[in-house]
Amino acid sequence: MKSLIKSVALATAIVAAPLMVATTASAEGERYVFISHAPDSDSWWNTIKTSLGIAEGQLGVTVEYRNPPTGDIGDMARIVEQATASGPDGIILSIADFDALSGPVRDAVDQGIPVITVNSGTAEQSASMGALMHIGQPEYDAGHAAGTRAAKEGVKSFLCVNHYITNAASVERCQGFADAIGADLGNQMIDSGQDPAEIKNKVLAYLSANPDTGAVLTLGPTSAAPTINALKENGMAGDIYFGTFDLSAEIATGVKEDIIAWAIDQQPFFQGYLPIVLLTNYNRYGLLIPHNINSGPGFVTKATIDAVADMAGEYR
């Protein structure tokens, strides 16, 4: 029994030690909490984490990045409530589910914590929650702009590889694209899941069942990389019109190799960096930009890819 007590005490001390160090070593500047809706497996947010780190260093503030490990928005709402209870100098979050998050965000705003929304959600939702502004890329418009480009090349049908179907914004991207090329979004959007092997197999299956598909649209690095492999395997790489959202190292290579026509850069760097800069200036000097900021879309094509490629996945 004595040795049990000793080992438990030792274990508690070992676990507690890094935490004690962590809490005393935090900076004296303002503290912000950035809450995303993404599950741990989503790599797109790495750019935002990088930009948060850069903002921390430049401004002398601390930023905590939080997310629900499984992507469950119910858990995300609890994280927002927890962040509010810990009294930060500002909260930044994505509006993944307006109904679930509006209550906790309203509470934060009413307690005097400034809130900026980024990424998912519309400007109206952001304003109705009492946020200072929304920084993002309107998804339907981005999909529509992409579809307009594709329609100019004569695309009439497409496959939308949706790896994050539970996020309403992802469906809007496919819908915007479909409307722009004049197609009906029926089975043209597939729920590919997040596992690379699964995504590749589903793309191969769809393309062999529908060989006349005019274009492929993927919604992010998670679905783009396996789709590139699928197209290389069935020989359609470079042949079929392929556009994607977001940037990554594989997508950059795909653009250079003429497999991907363009990548839509939502410029997530701004979705992490700008809120910290704006909140810090708001807290310190009372300055505020009075309108929303669109961080994208920027189209990255073969002409511009070289400059961008090195930084894909980290800064872009």
Added chain:
Amino acid sequence: MSEVSAPPNDDERVKEISGFRKSLMRPELGGICGTVLVFVFFLLTASDSGMFSPAGVMNWSIVSAQFMIIAVGACLLMIAGEFDLSVGSMIGFAGMSIALLSTSAGFPMWIAIILTFIICVTIGALNGWLVIKTGLPSFIVTLAFLFILRGVTIFAAIATTRKTIIGGLREEAAGDWLAPVFGGKILTGFFQWMGDNGWIEVFSRGTREGQPVVDGIPMLIVWAIILIIFGHFLLTRTKFGNWIFAAGGDAQSARYTGVPVNRVKILMFMFTAFCAVVFATCQVMEFGSAGADRGLLKEFEAIISVVIGGALLTGGYGSVVGAALGALIFGVVQQGLFFAGVESSLFRVFLGVILLLAVILNTYIRRAITGEK
């Protein structure tokens, strides 16, 4: 005549145990120790981070209550010797069912809720019946339903509304009599009084100016307490509770002594489904929306809470109060790690370490109690 010595006062074959030690030797002891340790740990590392302010206490209490609701169901089922891995998918399915029945199908909210309960408890009974009929491990049968229910949830959402998050449920639930039973708050007057007298902070601006930051006890917590009391009473004070232990300890011997093992197991599967629907309804009513990915992986969190609370994975031993304490530990640790400022990517490492420590502690204590080697 030989001398007759006075009969010995004690029988040296009987070991003396002090009253204090006797009261400690309960199955919940591991859970109690774990809870004390966890609170001490967070008092040391996070006492000034807002974790023990009223809003902070409400935050981890709600998260713990969420786990408690599904842990009670999982505990009774695990004591009966079975697992249910479909709880998380059932939560998503139930939430989506309420949303679709009330928005797309147009039923009033109370009918949507009652229909959802009936549908999901039937699915729970189906789980149990399949396990009994086929003799397959419940692990496999419920794993299949994990996929089936999650898929049906996503399909139903996209097929009817082309979205996977269905909102606007607060408006649908306005004026309904059953909705506040799951999504409302009680003791609001008491909290308003505390706010007025300065015991709790009040909002400084906005539409809720003057209202206390914590404005009531959510029905989620009330349901958790009701289910714990019900589960504990059922398990320890009724004949049915004995049957649950017997079915989990050794099903065949239990059958020989007349315990209706099949009925017990099916009823426990139905109860687990019931708990999942209570969770889902409270969540949907509180948030006003249902999502297709709600409840993802919650079944493992329920099982973890039950194991931290001292139940045996093989069945036949455990306690509902222990499971509740396990859920409390899990909720406090999950939210407390955020309060303590732990790096988000290390979060799961700490969770796993604490889980391991809790289970090892429990095993040692259980061996000390039961004298097992």
